[in-house]
Amino acid sequence: MKKEEVVxxxxxxxxxxxxxxxxxxxxxxxxxxxxxxxxxxxxxxxxVTSKEMGVKLSPTALASVKTTEDLTQVLMAAKAK
Amino acid sequence: xxxxxxxxxxxxxxxxxLLRGKSGITAWKAPVSGCFSRIGxxxxxxxxxxxxxxxxxxxxxxxxxxxxxxxHQSPRATGIGMLIAGQxxxxxxxxxxxxxxxxxxxxxxxxxxxxxxxxxxxxxFASDPDxxxxxxxxxxxxxxxxxxxxxxxxxxxxxxxxxxxxxxxxIALRTAMDEIRYHGSSAAxxxxxxxxxxxxxxxxxxxxxxxxxxxxxxxxxxxxRPFAADRNGFVPATGAAGxxxxxxxxALGRGARIYAEVxxxxxxxxxxxxxxxxxxxxxxxxxxxxxxADVDKNEIxxxxxxxxxxxxxxxxxxxxxERVFGARAGKLKINALKSMLGHQLGASxxxxxxxxxxxxRNGVLYPTINMERRDPEISLDVCANxxxxxxxxxxxxxxxxxxxxxxxxxxxxYD
Numbered sequence: 399m400k401k402e403e404v405v406x407x408x409x410x411x412x413x414x415x416x417x418x419x420x421x422x423x424x425x426x427x428x429x430x431x432x433x434x435x436x437x438x439x440x441x442x443x444x445x446v447t448s449k450e451m452g453v454k455l456s457p458t459a460l461a462s463v464k465t466t467e468d469l470t471q472v473l474m475a476a477k478a479k
Numbered sequence: 480x481x482x483x484x485x486x487x488x489x490x491x492x493x494x495x496x497l498l499r500g501k502s503g504i505t506a507w508k509a510p511v512s513g514c515f516s517r518i519g520x521x522x523x524x525x526x527x528x529x530x531x532x533x534x535x536x537x538x539x540x541x542x543x544x545x546x547x548x549x550x551h552q553s554p555r556a557t558g559i560g561m562l563i564a565g566q567x568x569x570x571x572x573x574x575x576x577x578x579x580x581x582x583x584x585x586x587x588x589x590x591x592x593x594x595x596x597x598x599x600x601x602x603x604f605a606s607d608p609d610x611x612x613x614x615x616x617x618x619x620x621x622x623x624x625x626x627x628x629x630x631x632x633x634x635x636x637x638x639x640x641x642x643x644x645x646x647x648x649x650i651a652l653r654t655a656m657d658e659i660r661y662h663g664s665s666a667a668x669x670x671x672x673x674x675x676x677x678x679x680x681x682x683x684x685x686x687x688x689x690x691x692x693x694x695x696x697x698x699x700x701x702x703x704r705p706f707a708a709d710r711n712g713f714v715p716a717t718g719a720a721g722x723x724x725x726x727x728x729x730a731l732g733r734g735a736r737i738y739a740e741v742x743x744x745x746x747x748x749x750x751x752x753x754x755x756x757x758x759x760x761x762x763x764x765x766x767x768x769x770x771x772a773d774v775d776k777n778e779i780x781x782x783x784x785x786x787x788x789x790x791x792x793x794x795x796x797x798x799x800x801e802r803v804f805g806a807r808a809g810k811l812k813i814n815a816l817k818s819m820l821g822h823q824l825g826a827s828x829x830x831x832x833x834x835x836x837x838x839x840r841n842g843v844l845y846p847t848i849n850m851e852r853r854d855p856e857i858s859l860d861v862c863a864n865x866x867x868x869x870x871x872x873x874x875x876x877x878x879x880x881x882x883x884x885x886x887x888x889x890x891x892x893y894d
Binding site: 415416417418438439441442444445448449454 | 544547548551552609610612613614617
């Protein structure tokens, strides 16, 4: 899976969980905190995305995730395993 | 006040449908093979999106935005609780009123919102643990709907749920009164959500002999027949309601529209696990309510019965009414709203309390429908089949629940 595809998937699911982002272009380098995404919303986005990618993600893998880019790396690494 | 039911999701429609004796009972839209329960007051196709949009016209923008987001992210039952709360709060004119947020409390009448959500998640988990909702452990708590309601409304007084099975509405009302009387709240929101049972629970009720079965499957609207000679059990149903109660001087001070005054609630129990209804404690709880409310029994001029249409329950309640009101019992105006609404379980008392207030305000009593032949053992005036023009001043609302919980609330017209 290409990086752009994962980012696209994450953007789709961000909008699924938080419809307020529907019409916005989201800066993937911004932290989820700065975007106003709560920790609960983030785990919901991760749950939907990892299911769609067919990866199993340990909860500990998210500890260092701050931005969409961080999360993309974690998901791609899990997919490559 | 607010209501969401099979007979309407605004006060006007709800009143109009009850007035003309409409039944909200149909065949279940998604019957489960092998489950004996085939009919009920089904809200599974209720359009929450339309309700949400309609609230956009009456809620402040920021409140509406929080509501939309949280409804989207929540189980259905939690969403219903938020819609009910938002509408009740708006109806009470509390948005924009300067009150310290910690003086506004919320009581959830019956923490029974999440059965279908939990069932769906347990089934999903069984197929793949990752298919269950990642936030299940948060969203299945009785506090979750309350937390959402508090966030939507921007209030942060005490919030908790009270149980009491089908008496939950009255118990929550008394708890809310106590928050105002003893714990400094200026106003308290009393909310019930949908108490939707799983097919397994419905099947259990059927097997225990509690439900009306078979006879009226082809004509579901005729199945719920409280006080009738041929009643054969209750018809489960879904609904939700919300009430705002407020300290009187506070309400007067802000020029609030006051629908009615809450005078008191009596509660007792049967001390028996067996769900067999007993007239004695039912009579006693009505007397307790009169004592709490400091009202003479002769002042009660309308009684909204619990009357679920079980053979034993209705007879026990009728006996209890005769015991409390003596020779006057036969003249007292009584009705059984479950004949139209079915039994909305944990939400029933609160939904019917909204109906009590509407009857007081409109000077008319709703009919008890399906009364083809009254039980010869029951000689009460139950407003059989037709609404009655009558303006009650002081009403009693009975509610009894599994666990032998008995309750009676007394409200009075305030105008």
